[in-house]
Amino acid sequence: MKNTPSPHNLHSNRRKPISNFQYEDANNNKPKHQRFAALKAAVKKVAGVFKILLFGQREAIPKGAAVIDTRTNTRISGISSSTDISTWSDTKSSSKFKLSQSNNSSSALSGVIETKNFSYEEIFKATEKFSPANKIGEGAFGTVYKGRLGDGSLVAVKRAKKATYDKLIALEFKNEILTLSMIEHLNLVRLYGYLEHGDERIIVVEYVGNGTLREHLDGTLGNGLEAGERLDIAIDVAHAITYLHMYTDPPIIHRDIKSLNILITEKFRAKVADFGFARLSADPNATHISTQIKGTAGYLDPEYLKTYQLTEKSDVYSFGVLLVELMTGRRPIEPQKPANERLTTRWAMQMLKRGDAILVMDPKLRRNPASTMALEKILMLAKQCLAPLRQSRPSMQKCAEILWGIRKDFREKALSASSTPHYSANFPVRDAKKTRQTSFGIEDGDSYKFISA
Numbered sequence: 001m002k003n004t005p006s007p008h009n010l011h012s013n014r015r016k017p018i019s020n021f022q023y024e025d026a027n028n029n030k031p032k033h034q035r036f037a038a039l040k041a042a043v044k045k046v047a048g049v050f051k052i053l054l055f056g057q058r059e060a061i062p063k064g065a066a067v068i069d070t071r072t073n074t075r076i077s078g079i080s081s082s083t084d085i086s087t088w089s090d091t092k093s094s095s096k097f098k099l100s101q102s103n104n105s106s107s108a109l110s111g112v113i114e115t116k117n118f119s120y121e122e123i124f125k126a127t128e129k130f131s132p133a134n135k136i137g138e139g140a141f142g143t144v145y146k147g148r149l150g151d152g153s154l155v156a157v158k159r160a161k162k163a164t165y166d167k168l169i170a171l172e173f174k175n176e177i178l179t180l181s182m183i184e185h186l187n188l189v190r191l192y193g194y195l196e197h198g199d200e201r202i203i204v205v206e207y208v209g210n211g212t213l214r215e216h217l218d219g220t221l222g223n224g225l226e227a228g229e230r231l232d233i234a235i236d237v238a239h240a241i242t243y244l245h246m247y248t249d250p251p252i253i254h255r256d257i258k259s260l261n262i263l264i265t266e267k268f269r270a271k272v273a274d275f276g277f278a279r280l281s282a283d284p285n286a287t288h289i290s291t292q293i294k295g296t297a298g299y300l301d302p303e304y305l306k307t308y309q310l311t312e313k314s315d316v317y318s319f320g321v322l323l324v325e326l327m328t329g330r331r332p333i334e335p336q337k338p339a340n341e342r343l344t345t346r347w348a349m350q351m352l353k354r355g356d357a358i359l360v361m362d363p364k365l366r367r368n369p370a371s372t373m374a375l376e377k378i379l380m381l382a383k384q385c386l387a388p389l390r391q392s393r394p395s396m397q398k399c400a401e402i403l404w405g406i407r408k409d410f411r412e413k414a415l416s417a418s419s420t421p422h423y424s425a426n427f428p429v430r431d432a433k434k435t436r437q438t439s440f441g442i443e444d445g446d447s448y449k450f451i452s453a
């Protein structure tokens, strides 16, 4: 085994929760000037943590980092002048492949998180010989297993299909690894390592243990998501995509934002997964002309479909579809519904225009002034994201800001309503059925409290 960091080591530099900042109490007995210095340091620290929370843990990846695109004939596409598949050293004989820089081959690829080259034995052991009992999912890429590494950490092991292993899968595999290796953010699934060995292609990522957003919306998992939780999930996803668009260099376009690719933590927060289709753009100002379209039906930006030009605003469009999913609980395309309801976004937008937004609200959501207000405002944001012209769509950062405002109003309304006698708000409450604290939807550590303050 190589002397590379374990997943535990990789996390060793993780921030401390803000609740650890006990500066006021701890410094009460100190002289005034010391208290002031401590206060100043703490304020600086909090500001730093705020930046990290909002924008992820990494500084921007330096220019010149490897650029990759996928070229396929079926699912993936996107050939552009700025992409360069040759940045991969794809040696079949090697049990692993290397990352190299497109512009600067002299130095290691900085801005790329350290990952581990797992051995086949390690993975075999971690998944108990790829036991069907450990299978947690299946996608176009292959099968996903839950695994436990030697140090006890839980991981998700994505094993490419062998039967259909071809250039397409190879490109998707490399694309996902390269993209994941450049990002580190609380709301993005983290890469631990990979393995390329013979005809095996395996990606090892952080295990996120509470299913996909789609499963929660369908009710096949959990007890249903409340309005506050849906709002938190929307904000988490907005943060993740903002980070991809604005705080990585080159910017990353995810290209497959959908409820199936949003993983939910035990504390009902969201992590964006599945970077098989992601596009790294070397020049954010360049117009990328794809020869083929990639993405998922129902989420695809109509302007991208029409012009083959891919920009960050295609993710914004898909995010708009996701917002409608979150509010209605429905999938983007519902073939079983009456004709006027089959395209969920069109139906929802028509109802919003008519002033009947309440009619599209997920029947699983409790109706009260706070949730109906949030519904209307979120649908109004979705409408902007779904604008036919990409210039009219907001940036992901703007989406996040609007959502913060909605969450603030939602909380205030819910709090004032809950203090009214005989009023049964769904928020904040201790939900006995779910035995989870839904107060403010803040469950993933105190850090979230700070962000929303």
Ligand SMILES: Nc1ncnc2c1ncn2[C@@H]1O[C@H](COP(=O)(O)OP(=O)(O)OP(=O)(O)O)[C@@H](O)[C@H]1O
Binding pocket: 136, 137, 138, 139, 140, 141, 142, 143, 144, 156, 189, 205, 206, 207, 208, 209, 211, 212, 260, 261, 263, 273, 274, 276
């Ligand atoms: N990190 C993870 N933690 C827990 N479960 C996961 C994880 N990654 C994937 N899964 C599960 O496996 C399923 C398939 O994963 P994923 O969508 O990444 O595979 P894929 O082959 O890349 O899919 P796609 O068809 O979208 O390309 C997910 O829907 C989810 O249920």
